[in-house]
Amino acid sequence: MKHGSSSPIILLLSRVLSPYIMLFGMYVIFHGHYSPGGGFQGGALLASSIILIRIAMEEKVHQLHFNKDYGIPLGAIGVLIFFGVGFIALIMGGYFLDYGLLPFPGMITAELRFYGILLIEVGVGLAVMTILVSIYDNLLEEDDDESI
Amino acid sequence: MKYLTYISIGVFALLLIYAAYGLPYRGDPNALVNQEISLTGTPVASSYYIENAMKDANTPNMVTSVLGDYRAFDTLGEEVVIFAAGMICFLLLNRERKREARKQ
Amino acid sequence: MHWELELVLYIFLVISAVVSLHVKDLLTAVVSLSVFSYILAMLFVSMGAIDVGFTEAVVGAGITGVLYIVMIFRTTRKSND
Numbered sequence: 001m002k003h004g005s006s007s008p009i010i011l012l013l014s015r016v017l018s019p020y021i022m023l024f025g026m027y028v029i030f031h032g033h034y035s036p037g038g039g040f041q042g043g044a045l046l047a048s049s050i051i052l053i054r055i056a057m058e059e060k061v062h063q064l065h066f067n068k069d070y071g072i073p074l075g076a077i078g079v080l081i082f083f084g085v086g087f088i089a090l091i092m093g094g095y096f097l098d099y100g101l102l103p104f105p106g107m108i109t110a111e112l113r114f115y116g117i118l119l120i121e122v123g124v125g126l127a128v129m130t131i132l133v134s135i136y137d138n139l140l141e142e143d144d145d146e147s148i
Numbered sequence: 149m150k151y152l153t154y155i156s157i158g159v160f161a162l163l164l165i166y167a168a169y170g171l172p173y174r175g176d177p178n179a180l181v182n183q184e185i186s187l188t189g190t191p192v193a194s195s196y197y198i199e200n201a202m203k204d205a206n207t208p209n210m211v212t213s214v215l216g217d218y219r220a221f222d223t224l225g226e227e228v229v230i231f232a233a234g235m236i237c238f239l240l241l242n243r244e245r246k247r248e249a250r251k252q
Numbered sequence: 253m254h255w256e257l258e259l260v261l262y263i264f265l266v267i268s269a270v271v272s273l274h275v276k277d278l279l280t281a282v283v284s285l286s287v288f289s290y291i292l293a294m295l296f297v298s299m300g301a302i303d304v305g306f307t308e309a310v311v312g313a314g315i316t317g318v319l320y321i322v323m324i325f326r327t328t329r330k331s332n333d
Contacts, residue, residue: 032209032212033207033208033209033212034208034209036209036211036302036303036306037303037306038211038212038303039223040226040307041303041306041307041310044311044314044315048310048314048315048318051315051318055318071234071238072234072235072238075231078227078231079227079228079231082223082224083224086220086224096221097220097221097224110203110204110205111206113204113206113207113217114205114206117207117212117213117216117217120216120223121216123227124223124227127227127230127231128227131231131234132234132315134234134237134238135233135234135237135319136318136319136322138237138238138240138241138242139237139241139319139322139323140322140326141241141242174299174300175300211303
């Protein structure tokens with residue numbers, strides 16, 4: 001599958017649409033406490049905005065947009081954020097993933113649980129976004145040296 | 149052979165529609181799923197979530213509170229599954245890794 | 253509640269599922285599958301499960317369609333079945 005399109009309509013529309021999809025994904029992640037949504041849906045929206053640029057533009061442009069070497073390490077960081085929040089609560093003397101014991105000063109238990117949920121949603125969103133983009137990249141790589 | 153497929157699909161659809169008549173209506177307050185006491189006489193978990201989700205986690209959206217707080221271990225497993233899928237695609241299909249494997 | 257609207261949605265759901273199974277061109281099948289996912293998301297929302305509908309609309313109608321199209325361009329477009 002060849003990268004990039006020559007039609008100016010597709011180039012312009014993808015360039016206009018992609019930041020708004022990304023903004024909506026951020027809204028879905030960070031407003032998930034008050035409206036439907038959460039980490040998984042917001043991460044999938046962020047991934048779809050990146051994949052839109054990858055379909056429309058040529059390879060030099062979209063590697064500047066999001067480098068494919070960063071896919072798997074950022075996904076691992078997302079999983080480690082989730083696991084680390086649970087493990088900090090375990091170290092502080094509670095159960096695993098018990099956000100009421102996170103070491104943020106000056107907050108009551110309900111607020112601590114609020115920010116604990118927000119942290120793990122950010123981790124889930126980061127992991128889902130990078131993993132979906134990484135799956136797309138790895139599926140699309142051509143075997144140009146099949147004969148060797 | 150093709151008609152046999154259609155006939156069997158139609159019979160199965162009719163069977164499913166007939167079975168759906170036994171289900172309770174959507175949002176029926178008298179259905180067994182929406183009761184506060186289960187069949188065995190113990191209180192069900194969903195009424196606890198409805199009463200205490202706002203008090204416990206300061207979160208108006210109950211679904212986020214259940215997914216992120218009460219059932220957070222489930223969400224951790226889901227994320228590990230997604231990460232494993234990405235890792236498998238990376239390990240099987242990556243071009244640089246294939247090229248290095250051919251050189252040896 | 254609005255059972256007439258839901259009946260129309262159910263009919264289009266069955267039509268899109270049958271089209272995606274029986275069409276020869278795989279690209280048409282993928283587009284029909286995206287239509288199936290989107291109608292299913294609308295049905296989930298009408299049943300009151302907004303989060304499930306949101307997930308279905310984003311993942312089923314967006315990401316899986318893109319991944320299927322990538323795999324079709326990597327392999328072949330015509331189905332033998």
